[in-house]
Amino acid sequence: MYDFAIIGGGPTGYAAAMYAGRLNLKTIIFTGAPGGLIITTDFVDNYPGFKHISGYDLFSNVQEHARSYEITEISAEATSVRSNDRGAFIIQTKKDSHETKTVLFATGASHRKITVPGAAEFENKGIHYCALCDGFAYKGKIVAIVGGADSAAKESLELAQNAEIVYILCRGSALRGEPVNVTRVHQNKKIKLVTNINPVKIIGKERVEGVELDRPYEGSAILKVQGIFVAIGHIPQSELSLQLGVLRNEKKEIVINRFTETNVHGVYAAGDVSDTPFKQMIIGCAEGVMAAYRAYEHLAKAI
Structure with missing residues (x-):
């Protein structure tokens, strides 16, 4: 059984994995296609320590840092998540399942599509x-x-x-x-x-x-x-969290407190999928770290 499972392979997820590794939590991260929206950004100049860096390179730095600790990476997407009678959570992919004591949703957001006539027909054709x-x-x-x-x-x-x-x-x-x-x-x-x-x-x-x-x-x-x-905004990818009864707001963002905790004990959310109003990579990474630390405290109390 894992201590900490992260669903989402963007910078928020890998920042959480990095800190969980530092805390010696047995950690698994379900990445799907890793990187998130940040890797489509040509330049980032608002992340402390880097005056000008590509989004891809900045994400790669976070990912490399996380990989310096003992974490398990699953390249498949999580398809379902449920609680069991032991008070733990089962995360399922198309191939297998994994049990964990705590869960972080760092599933990010996707581009909001334009819906005027002709938009769907010409997607990727202009x-x-x-x-x-x-x-x-x-x-x-x-x-x-x-x-x-x-x-x-x-x-x-x-x-x-x-x-x-x-x-x-x-x-x-x-x-x-x-x-x-x-x-x-x-x-x-x-x-x-x-x-x-x-x-x-x-x-x-x-x-x-x-x-x-x-x-x-x-x-x-x-x-x-x-x-x-x-470029008309983003839609949080929060549907999977509904399987655990996690509360969302009218924007379909996962509702969290200032410690990234959701209404479900042992379940956290961070980054663009959460209801934090300021959607920036630095905020997402900070929330990922906060979630890892809160999971660590939660597990320490359970001993």
């Missing part, structure tokens, strides 16, 4: 959710970003390295985000911010050819672009 992953294909082309917050600002800066023009289609009256990123957007001559506007339909034949807007822009309600990148 509709994308990751500038770092797909932006290189739009060198010298015209693209648009749908979104109005910090992720849209950062995606636009990434795209501007290759695209000829980047339109930010922002439904609000101003671009919201960290001031440093907003300033960079306004200073970049390739980026055009269009406010108080919404896409209503994606247009194209075999691939995206344009987007219909809810009001005219520069004399036309059709903006001709060859690619559309979506």
Whole structure:
């Protein structure tokens, strides 16, 4: 039996695994596809100790640190989790099951999809959710970003390295985000911010050819672009936690207290899946460490 099981292989999960290893907890982490959303980020400049580093490299550092301790990594995704009559938890994958005394949900979040007509048909045919992953294909082309917050600002800066023009289609009256990123957007001559506007339909034949807007822009309600990148937020991946009766809020985030504890004894949540309002890698890592320490204290009391 394991002392501490982590569901999720992003930086939050591996930070928890690192600290659990330091505390000599017998630890298992179910990673699925490891890395999380951070590895799709071209640059991170708000993590202490690193003025400028790629998201992939930063995650790799956390993962390598965790692997310096004795932890068990399972590359499969957890498909179910339940409690048993011994007061422990059984985590099932498609291949096998593992028993643990405590559980941390560090399952992160996924990109919120755009739902206007044409969006589903053109996904990966001009509709994308990751500038770092797909932006290189739009060198010298015209693209648009749908979104109005910090992720849209950062995606636009990434795209501007290759695209000829980047339109930010922002439904609000101003671009919201960290001031440093907003300033960079306004200073970049390739980026055009269009406010108080919404896409209503994606247009194209075999691939995206344009987007219909809810009001005219520069004399036309059709903006001709060859690619559309979506940055309209994220959806917490919390469904698995319902199998244990874990409480979620109206946003489907797992509700935790300041110690990362859920309403279920011995069950914790951390990172983007939790209801912590400030979604940043440093916060997720800190919560992962907190969860590991609280699990350690919980198990010490049970001896």
